[in-house]
Amino acid sequence: MRLVFAAAFMLCGACATRQAPLPPIPAEVRAWQDAVDWDEAGDEAVDLLAEYLKIDTSNPPGGEFEGAMYLAAQLDRDDIPWKTYEIAPGRTSIVGRLAAKDPTAPPLCLVSHIDVVPADAAEWPEESGPFSGVIDEEGMLWGRGALDMKGLGTAELQVMALLKRLDAPLRRDVLLVAVADEEVNNLGMIQLVEDHWDDLNCAYVINEGAYGVVDALFEGQTVHAISVGEKGALWLEVIARGEPGHGSTPLPDTAIDRLRQAMARIDERTAKPDWHPMMMELLANVGNHRGGFSGGVLRRPAMVKSLARGKILANPLTRASLTTTFNLTGLQGAEGFNVVPHRAVARYDIRLQPEVTAEEVVAEIEELVAGIPTIEVKVARTFGGAVSEWRGDPVYEAIASHAIDGRPDxxxxxxxxxxxxxxxxxRHKGARAYGYAPFVIDRELLETMHGHRERIPVDQVREGARRLFGIVVQTAVDVAQAPPSAPAKGRAVAPVLMPHEEPAAAPSDEGPPQDASDDPASPSQD
Ligand SMILES: [Zn+2]
Structure with a gap:
């Protein structure tokens, strides 16, 4: 086997994937990055996140209003106009806007969600609980949402503030879009997309989606996977019916028997891997960077498909990335032990490859279960996957360049x-969306997202703001104009702004405080 491997490796020398190198970061962009006092701005980034983490926006129930008002108070410090959108009482999304004077390109949207998944405080250390915002002696900032995703949300907020303080000449509007309800039903984003897309008109979205992960595939190598696409979802029920009865008397062909047959047939389907170009390009980049024999395999698509196939499909994560997956996530029948139900239900969470439609999968299931009496296939919720073009895209390239800048590993x-x-x-509205959190973490920390003891290294909070700032400058600022010579500094965090309060007074060098009620773009809250 090893010999075959080596022979194929040599024969395949010509078929290795070689990516065009990423364009270098322009000196003008670095000049803007250097126009910020990152010691002070880093302190501010940490304070902003620590305070944000203290606000409990657990979803359910959500309670994003207070989180939105916190962001509003910070935007007010820098006279950045904002507008709120309510999905339900106490559940609010907020959009802040830095408007370009003469935009030559459509908006860049910095997206985050305000809500977090619930946390069981009993599983967290007493002194650094889920809403503590505490920094421990190892330099970790604790709190539910540190990674998912108040961390990126505050980096985005701070980028807005720094651009404003530097009076950056924008080529396009830059929007801060912080939404309610991402973790449960996505109602905040759906409301903005369905009812207010004309206001937003995001050509680009930078949002959560992936971190830089240390030792992701090989020891000593950090991989920044940038999410350029997402699988679709198809949540469906397979329902069987039959004669009800008493548990003491087994009869043939009950609803449960029929459901079991249907489930067995669904289990038999085989998933064909879809070797999509994102996976091939990521593996090729990893291979080129790693070098050596394993690296040589990874940058040869033909060898990945033949020789690494088994390993890739055996790993649940890479398998899920390459196939349409069926996951049986629920079963329902009668409540009592002694009752034969008249109706039995199997629930599937199916995740679709981007080019696979729900109709195709439903048709496939219906074909598989054909002939079993009474079976019904019912779709509960579905939407398709989507991929944003990344090849040659300037925003994608800026993200990738800044992610690895100065990091040889x-x-x-x-x-x-x-x-x-x-x-x-x-994405379904035509925006190019890229999932990128500018933080490097290890796998142990990655698992704290939606788990217990979520935390983020403070040095990453500081560094992440700097990298995201560089990306936004490169993609939204007219860098031909030089930055001001006095560096932009950090600011003290403003307390949460509740609607009955006056906005926090801006420091005197920023002009008079903005009266929110005079601004057409200001709060629609009552
Ligand atoms: Zn999230």
């Missing part, structure tokens, strides 16, 4: 997310 590449985020709804 790091490599970046495109990635298909196996879960979905709010980006999917923007």
């Amino acid at each position: 790091a490599v970046a590449g495109p990635f298909l997310s196996i879960g979905f985020t709010d980006s999917i709804f923007a």
Whole structure:
């Protein structure tokens, strides 16, 4: 086997994938990055996140209003106009806007969600609980949402503030879009996309989706997978019916028997891998960066498909990235032990490859279960996957360049997310969305997202703001104009702004405080 491997490796020398190198970061962009006092701005980034983490926006129930008002108070410090959108009482999304004077390109939207998944405080350390915002002696900032995703949300907020403080000449509007309800029903983003897309008109979205992960595939290598697409979802029920009865008397052909037959046939389907170009490009980049024998395999698509296939499909994560997956996530029948139900239900969470439609999969299931009496296939919710073009895209390239800048151990590449985020709804409106959190973490920390003890290294909070600032400058600022010579500094965090309060007074060098009620773009809250 090893010999075959080596022979194929040599024969395949010509078929290795060689990516065009990423364009270098322009000196003008670095000049803007250097126009910020990053010691002070880094302190501010940490304070902003720590305070945000203290606000409990657990969803359910959500309670994003207070989170939105916190962001509003910070935007007010810098006279950045904002507008709120309510999905339900106490559940609010907020959009802040830096308007370009003469925009030559459509908006760049910095998207985050305000809500977090619930946390069981008993599973967290007493002194650094889920809403503590505490920094421990190892330099970790604790709180539910540190990674998912108040961390990126505050980096985005701070980028807005720094652009404003530097009076950056924008080529396009830059929007801060912080939404409610990402973690449950995506109602905040869906509302913006369906009812207010004309206001937003995001050509580009930067949102959650992936982190830089240390030792992701090989020890000593950090991989920045940039999410350029997401799988679709098809949530469906397979329902069987039959004669009800008493548990003491087994009869043939009950609803449960029929459902079991249907489930067995569905289990038999085989998933064909879809070797999509994102996966191939990411593996090739990893291979080129890693070098050596394994690297040589990874940058040869033909060898990945033949020789690495088994390993890739055996890993649940890479398998999910390459196939349409069926996951049986629920079963329902009668409540009592002694009752034969008249109706039995199997629930499937099916995740669709981007080019696979729900109709195709439903037809496939109906064909598989054909002939079993009474079986009904019922769709509960579905939406298709989507991929944003990344090849040659300037925003994607800026993200990839800044992700690995000054990090010889790091490599970046495109990635298909196996879960979905709010980006999917923007993608369906034609926006190019990229999932990228500018933080490097290890796998242990990655698992704290939606788990216990979520936390983020403070040095990453500081560094992440700087990298995201560079990306936004490169893609939204007319860098031919030089930055001002006095550096932009950090600011003290403003307390949460509740609607009955006056906005926090801006410091005197920023002009008079903005009266929110005079601004047409200001709060629609009552
Ligand atoms: Zn999230």
